[in-house]
Amino acid sequence: MTERSRTYFLFRSDAGQIDAATWRRGTLLLAGIFAALAIGWVFVQPYADHDLNANPWMTAGILAANLYRLLFGFAILLILISHYNLSAKRWRDVGWPPALAGLLPFVACVCAAAHWLAPRTNQAVPHGVTLAADAALAAVLVWNIVELGGLRRN
DSSP: OOHHHHHHHHHSOOOSOOOHHHHHHHHHHHHHHHHHHHHHHHHHHHHHOOOTTTOOOOOHHHHHHHHHHHHHHHHHHHHHHHHHHHHHHHHHHTTSOGGGGGHHHHHHHHHHHHHHHGGGTTTSSOHHHHHHHHHHHHHHHHHHHHHHTTOOOO
């Protein structure tokens, strides 16, 4: 199997089955890409927020930061879809419904939305909501790592 067909099999289709080691390698690859993009976002984010009331002019830095913001969002969606496809194969292999692969991306999106929305609503979203979203994400993440990563003792 060529590298291109293997990549297609792992990330672009939910058909088939994979072992725990393949799931771990694929998940670490996607997590590494996410981490690199997130580190870039930390450096770009201060330039992305622009108050038109304070300064009506657009600079090249502001434009570049907002283009990165757009790229970042698109890349995150692709990473979530790729992780769904990877995990569906592994859930099928361990004998669970492959639809469970959608739980982690869904909870991650809800958690990210809570963190984005909370500071913008003037306390309308209580801090407990973001903490609950974080706890749910951590629980689903640990469950996925244990079940799919081959750490479960039978």
